[in-house]
Amino acid sequence: MSKILLLGCGNMGGALLKAWAAKTDHIFTVADPAQLDLPGNVSRVGSVEELGEDMFDYLIIALKPQIIDEVLPAYLPRLSPSGVLSSIAAGYSAERLAAHAPGRSVIRIMPNLPAVIGKGVNGLYAHGSVSDKESREIEQLALCSGETVWVESEDMLDRLTAVAGSGPGYVFEMLRAYVEAAENLGFSEKDARNLVLGTVRGTVELALESNQSLEELRKSVTSKGGTTAAGLNALNGGEEFSALIRDTLGAAYKRAVELR
Ligand SMILES: NC(=O)c1ccc[n+]([C@@H]2O[C@H](COP(=O)([O-])OP(=O)(O)OC[C@H]3O[C@@H](n4cnc5c(N)ncnc54)[C@H](OP(=O)(O)O)[C@@H]3O)[C@@H](O)[C@H]2O)c1
Structure with missing residues (x-):
């Protein structure tokens, strides 16, 4: 059981969270200023200050790519030193994510819309050194919303985005x-x-x-x-x-x- 912080919870983040919260026993917190209709076992904060002293094993970004640079830095200190940074954002590379969080494991997830009904296809890409346990946990999450395909490079994730994401x-x-x-x-x-x-x-x-x-x-x-x-x-x-x-x-x- 891991503590997972979902940063941004709109159309896609919300759909994935619904599946993740229903099918796993992880503890989810959502950080999103909007008042959201969240599953009962998920808590929400509107800002980083509301998180108190909480630390997380996974920080998963579900923001629009253009605001990641502005929003992410304030939340990163809440990712435990051995925590994993993950993102569903299209067009925001693992290299850029890793630059925000040197030394942390980075895994990108590329979902597609049928995730909303549990029939999506998720591309997965592990950047740098990611442990088997971390890959397995992210894969288990992704499997909640459909199928998974691991790719070996960021370039292949862009190709997968062109095929399945879009x-x-x-x-x-x-x-x-x-x-x-x-x-x-x-x-x-x-x-x-x-x-x-x-x-x-x-x-x-x-x-x-x-x-x-x-x-x-x-x-x-x-x-x-x-x-x-x-x-x-x-x-x-x-x-x-x-x-x-x-x-x-x-x-x-x-x-x-x-x-x-
Ligand atoms: N939709 C798809 O089919 C799809 C497929 C693959 C990947 N993705 C990726 O998924 C990501 C999210 O897409 P989406 O369609 O779910 O977008 P979205 O509906 O706009 O969701 C983004 C959420 O982030 C919130 N937000 C804005 N500023 C924030 C802040 N400072 N702190 C915390 N949360 C904040 C937004 O709130 P407000 O609405 O109040 O601004 C919104 O609830 C994107 O990066 C996209 O590339 C989407």
């Missing part, structure tokens, strides 16, 4: 266009949404349960000269769709590098 945004946009196209074919907004979300959910669940590759699965629903083949030819016959997805991830990765 991923829900791309998927929402694809779903929006798919629903709009269904409406164009004559369905009401409600029916179009149900048809599209039901089709996508069923397809993803089928793919998760199947041992076949995605290409094999696609071929299994595509008969020569049929309706699916006609649609697929319009979607990616000239490979434009593949190129677009590659460019999408490439642009997000480029931005993550710029923000380092």
Whole structure:
């Protein structure tokens, strides 16, 4: 059981905290000036002064990246000398975190939005020397909100951010266009949404349960000269769709590098 200070508790921090507090026996304190609807076993302070003499084993940053430099220094003395500094902030490197807390272990967590329903994918990156116990404890936390993937370098975490951290945004946009196209074919907004979300959910669940590759699965629903083949030819016959997805991830990765 560890004492964990969560610095900032907005949309993502709040979603993760809910899962962490429900599924672990750690003692959580939130530092956030906003009045928040927190789980019963979590305490909140509005400022560092309200922490009294409390010291923590983990300090996890869930602030917007642009205010970390301003807010973090006041809270760092509350991290025990052997404590771990962790952060879910996108675009704020482990190098920069380590510069705030020389000698401390630093672990970055990159969650994504489905964490809100316990179905997220979390990228994890341990910077410098981090013990097995520290990695395990952070991984246990991350597993509360979904799956975990460890990466070996900060650069790979930026790549993972482009794939999974930003991923829900791309998927929402694809779903929006798919629903709009269904409406164009004559369905009401409600029916179009149900048809599209039901089709996508069923397809993803089928793919998760199947041992076949995605290409094999696609071929299994595509008969020569049929309706699916006609649609697929319009979607990616000239490979434009593949190129677009590659460019999408490439642009997000480029931005993550710029923000380092
Ligand atoms: N949302 C996502 O899908 C997602 C995915 C991956 C990573 N992340 C990362 O998660 C981090 C948080 O994102 P978010 O979407 O949860 O942002 P958010 O909703 O704005 O949450 C940030 C929280 O920090 C609070 N705060 C502001 N100043 C503070 C201070 N001085 N001391 C303590 N708390 C303070 C904010 O309060 P006020 O609202 O009152 O200012 C807010 O409750 C970001 O770094 C982001 O990169 C988010």
